[in-house]
Amino acid sequence: MGTLTANLHAMMAAFYRPTAERFKIIIEAKAFPSDHYAVTSQIQLHGYDPSVCLVTIAPRQGEATLRTEDIIEAIQKDDAIALVLLSGVQYYTGQFFEMEKITKAGHDQGCVVGWDLAHAVGNVPLKLHDWQVDFACWCTYKYLNSGPGNIAGVFVHENHFNDKKRPRLAGWWGNDKTNRFDMAPLFRPSEGASGYQISNPSVINVASLMGSLELFESATMPKLREKSLRLTAYLEYLLITKLQKKHMEAGHFEILTPSNPEERGCQLSLDFPEKMLTIFDALQSRGVVCDERKPTVIRIAPTPLYNTYTDVYYCVSYLEEILDQVFA
Known part of the structure; x- marks a missing residue:
């Protein structure tokens, strides 16, 4: 309704x-x-x-x-x-x-x-x-x-x-x-x-x-949740292992979303104190569809119904490339 x-x-x-x-x-x-x-x-x-x-x-x-x-x-x-x-x-x-x-x-x-x-x-x-x-x-x-x-x-x-x-x-x-x-x-x-x-x-x-609901009924929420947990954990893992020393420790961004999988869905909110819109536009230009929430957050959500682990890998790889350029 x-x-x-x-x-x-x-x-x-x-x-x-x-x-x-x-x-x-x-x-x-x-x-x-x-x-x-x-x-x-x-x-x-x-x-x-x-x-x-x-x-x-x-x-x-x-x-x-x-x-x-x-x-x-x-x-x-x-x-x-x-x-x-x-x-x-x-x-x-x-x-x-x-x-x-x-x-x-x-x-x-x-x-x-x-x-x-x-x-x-x-x-x-x-x-x-x-x-x-x-x-x-x-x-x-x-x-x-x-x-x-x-x-x-x-x-x-x-x-x-x-x-x-x-x-x-x-x-x-x-x-x-x-x-x-x-x-x-x-x-x-x-x-x-x-x-x-x-x-x-x-x-x-x-x-x-x-x-859409017919697809959810076929896939089932338990299976989607299982994949969601894995996809989001993979996203978090890549962000930390690839970007922590160069960019997270430098204060270029932090992950706002709780690290406990039970306290989140498939969304990770990344807080960029500087140049958020520049980074967002650069991601969009590379085909990474996410969204921004002013003043400083980009929300990245690997949705289990249609996103893959490869999508997640490329997303973080592109983000690394962009941050290296922005904060060179």
Whole structure:
């Protein structure tokens, strides 16, 4: 249903219900900008002040990624938090959060816990039902290959399936399928996440996503994850063995993404304090398709569905060649 940010709004309309006692939302300080926009506007729509209600968590001084214990501490120390809304995989650093532990900590504190899985779906194993996640949203144009702006998705835990009193943004496509064409003015939601749908999707969008999902079904996520772990480990190994002495120790770049394979997907974020765009353009000119995130990060993601070990080898070889020229 919908698109990612629209779905975040739809989920928050239902699951962010501030009260006099609980009215805050906790997110990452460096969450994707549209998440900041959506959360801020939801707080304002309820008549609250974002400077009071928006709680952001950042890594410790001198560290690039968030520690799970710091996230949990931030949740536990503030009884006014109504909603915990984090990203499964952090877009800038590539950190894969310990979703199960964080979700449990939020629930133990009486919070609703939702996740933005834009960079996690199709990338890392997800067990949203088993982890008791209240809701999640994702796009399909990153690892699911459906194209920018294509149809997105939501998850709503079955614990909420029969919660008929929870308000939601209602629409034609969310009405019970068995009586939709009765054309009654009273909204009767379908069971589960389907009851949160609003408008019918574009057939073209659905078809392009289906083409990708058929490949995922054939390949299976366990096998893709196994290859992803090996590809990313190979990328990390080459970066360290080929570039550490000449360039990493010289401060030309560092790897922001955690080295623990369980704390990352297939993305490694490389931080270049100087000349990031020059390096990025040089990689692109050599046929290395990656992306940049200002101010200083290049994200390299050897995607297991279509990337090879040879791709990884050439990527690092080209990067070495470029760095040798830039920092000659």
